[in-house]
Amino acid sequence: MSENKKTDVQLEEVRLEIPEEDIWTYKIDGLAAPKIGVTPKHYNLKKVIFVLVIVVAVALSCFFSVLALMKDTFEYEQVDGGYKFTRFSNTGYIKELEIDYVLDVKYELGNSDPNKNFTIVKDESKPIVEVGSYVLNCDEKVEKITIGAGVKKIDPKAFYSCWALQEVRVDENNPYYCDVDGVLYNKDKTVLIFRPCDHDTYLAKKYKLDEWDSDGASKWRKEIEPDDPRYAQYEKDVMTFVVPSSVKTIGEMAFNYANMKNVYLPEGLEKIETLAFFKIPPLKNVYTYKGENVTDSHFTGEDVLGEVYLSLPEGLKYIGSDAFSYNREMEYLYIPESVEYIGHHAFWDTVFKEDGELKGVSQICVASASEEEFESKVQLGENWKPKYDWLLFKKNVDVLYGQQRQAK
Amino acid sequence: MSKLLGKAKWLFTEVKTHWNTPAEGKYVPYKEYKDVVLSVGSNYAGSKVLEYIGFASWCYLIMYHYKLPYLTFSVIGILNMPLNYLSALMWWLVCDNLGFLQKKTEKKFYFVYALMMLFGISTIVFDFSKMFDQTGTFIRILNSFEGMNATACFKTFGTHFLYTGWVGARNIFWRKKLLPKFGRYKYSLYCDVVPKCVMVILIGWLPVYNIPDVATRVWVGNLLFATYNVFGFANNLETCTKTISPNMQERILVRSYPVKLSHFFNTLSSLAISIAIGFLKDEWADINLFRFVIPGTFIFFAALTMIFAGRVKERIPQPPVEKKVQIKFWDGMFGVLRNKYLLIKKLVELIDALGNGMLPFATVLYLYTFRLSGLPYSLLVMLVSFAGTPPDLLSPYFLKRFSYKQIMIFYQLTRAAGNAAIAAAMWFCGDNVNLCGTICVIVLFLMEMTKTVPTTAGHDMDARIGDYQMYLSGERLENFSSVMGWFTDPIKNFVGLIIPLMLLGYGFNSNWEILFYDASRANIIIIPLLFDVVGFVLMVIPYLFWDYDSEKQNKVIEVLKRRAEVTEKQAQEEGEKVSGGYVG
Numbered sequence: 001m002s003e004n005k006k007t008d009v010q011l012e013e014v015r016l017e018i019p020e021e022d023i024w025t026y027k028i029d030g031l032a033a034p035k036i037g038v039t040p041k042h043y044n045l046k047k048v049i050f051v052l053v054i055v056v057a058v059a060l061s062c063f064f065s066v067l068a069l070m071k072d073t074f075e076y077e078q079v080d081g082g083y084k085f086t087r088f089s090n091t092g093y094i095k096e097l098e099i100d101y102v103l104d105v106k107y108e109l110g111n112s113d114p115n116k117n118f119t120i121v122k123d124e125s126k127p128i129v130e131v132g133s134y135v136l137n138c139d140e141k142v143e144k145i146t147i148g149a150g151v152k153k154i155d156p157k158a159f160y161s162c163w164a165l166q167e168v169r170v171d172e173n174n175p176y177y178c179d180v181d182g183v184l185y186n187k188d189k190t191v192l193i194f195r196p197c198d199h200d201t202y203l204a205k206k207y208k209l210d211e212w213d214s215d216g217a218s219k220w221r222k223e224i225e226p227d228d229p230r231y232a233q234y235e236k237d238v239m240t241f242v243v244p245s246s247v248k249t250i251g252e253m254a255f256n257y258a259n260m261k262n263v264y265l266p267e268g269l270e271k272i273e274t275l276a277f278f279k280i281p282p283l284k285n286v287y288t289y290k291g292e293n294v295t296d297s298h299f300t301g302e303d304v305l306g307e308v309y310l311s312l313p314e315g316l317k318y319i320g321s322d323a324f325s326y327n328r329e330m331e332y333l334y335i336p337e338s339v340e341y342i343g344h345h346a347f348w349d350t351v352f353k354e355d356g357e358l359k360g361v362s363q364i365c366v367a368s369a370s371e372e373e374f375e376s377k378v379q380l381g382e383n384w385k386p387k388y389d390w391l392l393f394k395k396n397v398d399v400l401y402g403q404q405r406q407a408k
Numbered sequence: 409m410s411k412l413l414g415k416a417k418w419l420f421t422e423v424k425t426h427w428n429t430p431a432e433g434k435y436v437p438y439k440e441y442k443d444v445v446l447s448v449g450s451n452y453a454g455s456k457v458l459e460y461i462g463f464a465s466w467c468y469l470i471m472y473h474y475k476l477p478y479l480t481f482s483v484i485g486i487l488n489m490p491l492n493y494l495s496a497l498m499w500w501l502v503c504d505n506l507g508f509l510q511k512k513t514e515k516k517f518y519f520v521y522a523l524m525m526l527f528g529i530s531t532i533v534f535d536f537s538k539m540f541d542q543t544g545t546f547i548r549i550l551n552s553f554e555g556m557n558a559t560a561c562f563k564t565f566g567t568h569f570l571y572t573g574w575v576g577a578r579n580i581f582w583r584k585k586l587l588p589k590f591g592r593y594k595y596s597l598y599c600d601v602v603p604k605c606v607m608v609i610l611i612g613w614l615p616v617y618n619i620p621d622v623a624t625r626v627w628v629g630n631l632l633f634a635t636y637n638v639f640g641f642a643n644n645l646e647t648c649t650k651t652i653s654p655n656m657q658e659r660i661l662v663r664s665y666p667v668k669l670s671h672f673f674n675t676l677s678s679l680a681i682s683i684a685i686g687f688l689k690d691e692w693a694d695i696n697l698f699r700f701v702i703p704g705t706f707i708f709f710a711a712l713t714m715i716f717a718g719r720v721k722e723r724i725p726q727p728p729v730e731k732k733v734q735i736k737f738w739d740g741m742f743g744v745l746r747n748k749y750l751l752i753k754k755l756v757e758l759i760d761a762l763g764n765g766m767l768p769f770a771t772v773l774y775l776y777t778f779r780l781s782g783l784p785y786s787l788l789v790m791l792v793s794f795a796g797t798p799p800d801l802l803s804p805y806f807l808k809r810f811s812y813k814q815i816m817i818f819y820q821l822t823r824a825a826g827n828a829a830i831a832a833a834m835w836f837c838g839d840n841v842n843l844c845g846t847i848c849v850i851v852l853f854l855m856e857m858t859k860t861v862p863t864t865a866g867h868d869m870d871a872r873i874g875d876y877q878m879y880l881s882g883e884r885l886e887n888f889s890s891v892m893g894w895f896t897d898p899i900k901n902f903v904g905l906i907i908p909l910m911l912l913g914y915g916f917n918s919n920w921e922i923l924f925y926d927a928s929r930a931n932i933i934i935i936p937l938l939f940d941v942v943g944f945v946l947m948v949i950p951y952l953f954w955d956y957d958s959e960k961q962n963k964v965i966e967v968l969k970r971r972a973e974v975t976e977k978q979a980q981e982e983g984e985k986v987s988g989g990y991v992g
Contacts, residue, residue: 016966023971024882028963030955032746036882040742047738054894058493061898065486068905069479070552091548092557092623107543114551117543138477138917140622160915160922220620253925275925322924344841345924348779352689382841383779392683392783 074103082129082150090141093118095164100148100171102126133157140164143198147184149173154184156193156252156273163257166202168194180244180297189246189295192254200238200259207237235261239282240299243269245292250276252320261329264289264305267313274320274343277327284329287408288313310408311365312336319346321381328352328360334405335378337367344381351386351397358397361386365403374401435653435723441666444649447716449670451597451645453677454709458641460681460702461611463633465918466768470629472693473617478918480555480626482765482908487561488568489901493894495524495572500887501737502580509580517580524573531566532631535559560623564630571634578638591722593648600639601714605707607636612698641710646670650871651722654965656958657804659871663864664803675793677705679786686782692775724884724968735881740888743881747889748953749873754892755950761896762943764904765911766936767920769830770852776923777845788849795853796860806861812869816951819862824944826855831937838930869954872961879964882971907936 018026027033040046071089078084083102091105093114101122111117128148133155136142139162147154149171159165167182178187182202184194196202201221204210209230211222224234239261243250249271255263256278262285263277269288277283291306302308311334312319321343324330330350335342351360364385368374387394422431423438430437461467465478498517502509509517537558540547550558578599586595616632619625649667653659684701688694735743744750770792774780780788799806806815833847874884914931915922922928 016963016970018967018970020974023967023974026967026970028879028960028967031876031960031964032748032880034880034882034967035743035746037739043738046742050741054493057895057898058490061901062486062489064902065482065489065905066549068902068909069483069486069554070549071554073552089552089554091551093551107548109541109543112538112542114542114557134913134915137912137915138475138919157915157925161917161919278924279921321926325924345779354689389686389782392686394782394784 073105076102076126076128077132079130081152082127084130084132085128085135086132087134088136088139088142090139091118092141094120095141096144096146097142098122098146098148099128099131099151100146101128129153131155131158134160136160136162136165138163143167144169147171147174147177147179152176154193156254159194159196160253161257162197164198165196166198168196180295183297185244185247189244190248191251192243192247192249193251194253195241195255195258197257198259203238204234207233209234209238236299240264242289242294242297242299242305244297245289245294249273252276253278255280258283261285262287262299264299264308265313266291266294267315269313269316271318272312272316272320272323273318275322275325276320277324278322279326281327282329283324283327284331286311286324286330308408310334310406312339314338317341319343321345322348325349330361332406333361333364334403335364335366335368335374336405339378341379342381342384344383346381346384347386348383349386351388353389358388361397362388363398363400365406366399366401367403367405369402371399371401374399434655434658436658436662440652440720441662443716443719444645444652444662444666445670447670447713447720448643448645448649448667449673450709450712450716451641452643452671453674454706454713455641455643456674457677457681457702457706457709458608461608461636461698463630465920466771468692469611469617469698471918471920472690473695474625474629474918475617476622476626476629476918477555478912478916479908480553480918482905483553483556483561484564484626484630485901487565489897491565491568491572495576496890496894497737498576499579500740500890501735502576502583514580518577521573521577524569524576526573528566528568528570528573531562532570536562536566555622555626557623560627563627567627567631567634571638575638590718591648593644593651593722594717594720596640596642597644597713597717600641601710604636604639604641605703605710607639608706609703611636612695612700612703641706645713645717645720648720648722650867651724651874652720653723654969656868656961656965660804660807660864660868663867664800668797668800668860673709675790677709679790681705682781682786682789683783686785691781724878735883735885735888739881740885741891743883744877744885744889744891746880747873747877749869749876749956750889750892752950752954753869753873754889754896756947758896758900759943759946759950761900761903762946763907763936763940764900765907766940767911767916767932769848769933769937772923772929772933773845773848773852776920776929777841777848792849792852792856795856799857800860800864803861803864807865807868811957812865813951813954815862815865816869816954817948819858820944820947820951822855822858824941826851827937827941827944831934831941834930834934834937839926869956872956872964875961875964875968876956879967907939910935 016026024036025034071087073089073091073094074085075087076083077086085099088097098120101124103120103122105118106121108117108119127150129150129152131151131154134157136159138160141164142162143164143166145159145165145168147168147170151174154177159168168179168184169182170177170179170184172178174187176187177193178185178189180189182196182199183192185192201210204221209224211224212219213222214220224231228234239259241260241262242264243266245266245268247266247269250269250273252273253275254273256275258280259282260280261282263283264287267288267290287308287310289302289305289308291304294305310332314336315338316336317338318341319339323343323346325345325348327350333347333350347361347364351358351362353359366374368377385396385399387396426434427438461469464470464481470476498520502517537547537550540558547558550556550561553561556564582599583595586598589595590598611632614632616625616628619628646667649662650659652662681701685691685694685697688696688701774785774788778788829851830848833844833851837844837847874886877883877885877889911932914928915925916928916932923932
């Protein structure tokens with residue numbers, strides 16, 4: 001009975017006459033014969049072939065797998081005019097990186113201290129002109145990056161999730177980029193590209209507000225808590241960031257995972273790109289200032305910033321997707337008349353319920369007079385409004401139209 | 409209408425008559441159908457709860473709390489690979505002899521396992537990496553692994569020795585002690601359930617994830633999860649139902665109705681867990697998920713499982729344990745290599761490795777595209793998983809109407825088409841979250857609908873492969889069949905690195921949050937999906953060679969019954985004590 005004509009669960013009455021002495025050897029037509037307790041032909045040869053095949057397969061697999069996983073510390077691609085830095089795999093002990101020439105790690109033989117037994121050497125015949133995306137991804141060691149004069153292009157996502165990165169410095173002769181106190185900008189400072197995740201540690205050290213804890217193997221910085229008498233100073237020097245007045249665009253992921261409580265945006269700001277302020281748990285206050293010629297990110301007082309008002313700047317046109325999502329400390333949100341685009345989930349999870357009470361961005365104030373006017377003027381992404389738990393489902397927060405901006 | 413009433417009446421009488429004793433030609437009384445629902449339901453739901461826990465990037469505990477580099481898990485896999493090969497030899501020999509080894513061999517095995525454990529413990533206590541030149545190539549290679557350093561590599565390596573020795577020794581001890589009483593599929597539940605419950609609690613409560621240094625966090629976490637893995641709580645009772653009857657039609661019937669009905673327990677538990685997650689402050693990222701919700705649910709179902717486990721029986725026609733064929737190492741090795749149908753299945757698995765390392769698409773869709781949680785999440789998951797239920801109830805019909813070859817080829821082609829459709833939706837309308845998401849959910853629904861019948865067929869094919877192996881070698885050699893993995897695993901391991909390495913290039917790491925970035929999300933999903941499409945198309949080829957039909961299966965079962973009958977008779981004539989046999 002062929003497989004095509006007969007299906008697999010149609011029962012057939014089968015009766016086989018199997019003598020007692022044949023129970024271990026009885027062969028069914030169309031199937032291989034049982035071999036129980038029988039030594040096969042060429043037994044030893046088969047064993048040898050079997051073992052050889054296995055050994056070769058395992059050895060090759062281990063070799064290629066280790067090869068695939070074993071990363072060179074620095075990886076580059078040759079591009080027009082020089083090299084593109086494509087990937088950095090930390091040896092576990094590199095804390096500073098200079099991105100100007102192709103680098104390599106040389107070890108000092110006989111030195112058993114892993115923190116000090118290497119030096120990073122530069123090949124000055126091979127300049128780096130480009131830094132690719134995700135060159136550093138989830139690095140926990142690098143604290144400082146220096147960008148050389150010859151680097152022409154840095155992908156905005158080049159240094160993603162670098163938890164220990166405190167400062168990015170740029171050679172002052174670089175014609176394309178610059179830094180202001182460890183934060184990366186384009187040369188004319190119209191785009192804020194990247195503020196390192198652990199920039200607050202740099203600021204805490206700078207203003208001598210750093211305290212450290214250790215378990216012997218590693219150490220970490222302790223936050224100064226609100227009940228500490230130094231907290232006001234800490235909030236001002238470390239937890240507050242002033243975006244310079246020249247900035248028109250805050251880049252993709254520019255501030256994500258930062259540790260800051262207050263941010264001052266310039267009134268000339270036009271674009272907040274996707275994920276720009278993503279997941280900044282302490283971020284409570286977003287202010288806009290009107291002052292001009294503000295170049296320093298250090299907050300010294302509102303008097304130097306000119307008039308200051310709450311929430312997003314007048315003149316802002318673009319709010320990218322997830323721009324402020326997962327910032328539950330934020331409270332007041334005002335969408336000015338000038339906004340033309342709000343990406344999907346722009347303010348997602350900025351509201352939550354605690355003890356039956358709504359906390360966070362519990363309502364959104366909009367300058368436009370009505371919902372119709374707002375929706376006709378602004379391109380809105382899905383779920384741009386935050387939602388909170390309502391019974392077993394989620395509910396959008398209220399949007400209040402035709403609102404005046406709340407006074408500071 | 410009267411026809412329907414007549415049928416209902418007949419069904420009632422049939423169930424009543426054969427509630428305690430099965431009808432002629434059948435083996436399972438209807439009372440056991442009820443027991444299957446309760447026991448498999450609890451066991452399945454409990455084992456599904458454990459799917460929230462794992463030392464891998466898909467686990468929310470790892471994702472939100474441990475925050476380990478994505479490639480670290482591949483590194484650990486490679487470090488563990490050589491020992492896996494060695495320990496597998498001993499493992500198979502123990503398992504396929506059902507724990508009954510010769511005294512001398514048993515002692516040797518215990519000795520080797522004890523040595524492994526001692527070595528493992530010593531690597532955990534001492535830092536063996538210090539014995540090597542810290543600037544030498546070897547240590548530099550170890551330091552270059554993502555998320556690891558030489559110390560962590562040695563400790564991880566040693567942890568696997570400890571784990572292997574511990575698991576191996578327990579395997580001999582408990583198998584020998586419990587298998588004759590509880591059967592080959594259920595015994596492990598009895599020795600593992602209590603320590604498993606303890607470990608589930610410890611996983612959530614031990615703050616290993618707070619260790620600041622990533623390499624230390626990796627090896628301590630690996631040690632914790634390895635200890636957790638020593639104790640199993642798999643879906644043993646459902647596996648037991650694969651051999652609940654030597655009658656093929658009855659086997660299919662049990663697996664189509666009571667077993668499927670039992671999965672409703674899991675639906676309820678998933679719903680309850682999702683709702684509970686919705687109430688947690690940080691939802692999926694809340695540690696209380698692992699401190700209260702998961703342990704509470706697991707312990708509840710584990711207790712139910714143990715109450716009902718004894719009521720489900722395995723009925724493989726087999727000689728008594730004392731009279732079974734003794735499997736020598738090389739007989740086991742060559743025995744499985746003669747099983748053509750096993751080769752076909754393993755070849756399919758090998759090709760399936762093309763999709764290894766890809767992220768679970770549905771999770772990405774629900775959590776990162778739709779941002780669901782709580783009830784809406786569970787309703788959508790339920791809706792999609794329910795899609796498989798109606799066709800599943802019709803499994804007996806489909807299995808009668810189509811051959812296994814046709815069903816499996818259909819399955820692979822529908823997977824290929826579905827994945828291609830999802831990739832296309834993401835490519836062409838990925839920026840429209842609602843439209844793209846809706847298309848994906850519809851495709852997932854259709855894929856689920858067309859999955860359950862092939863899954864039932866696949867399970868029955870596995871059971872038949874075991875029957876055929878028993879005919880060929882006198883034992884099912886379920887463990888020796890892993891020798892195929894010796895040839896395929898090296899290739900799978902290497903191929904399985906392609907996707908993770910690619911994902912890393914798109915910014916993926918273990919906190920998964922790059923998936924909120926639209927451009928990366930598309931790359932991270934679409935390209936692996938295309939790999940999967942190619943894999944599914946290629947998987948059709950081996951099934952073209954499947955020719956094991958019902959006639960052959962019935963003959964095989966006849967041979968097995970005859971062997972059991974004759975050996976039991978001989979044993980009784982010789983006045984030997986017999987246990988664990990079944991003549992059918």
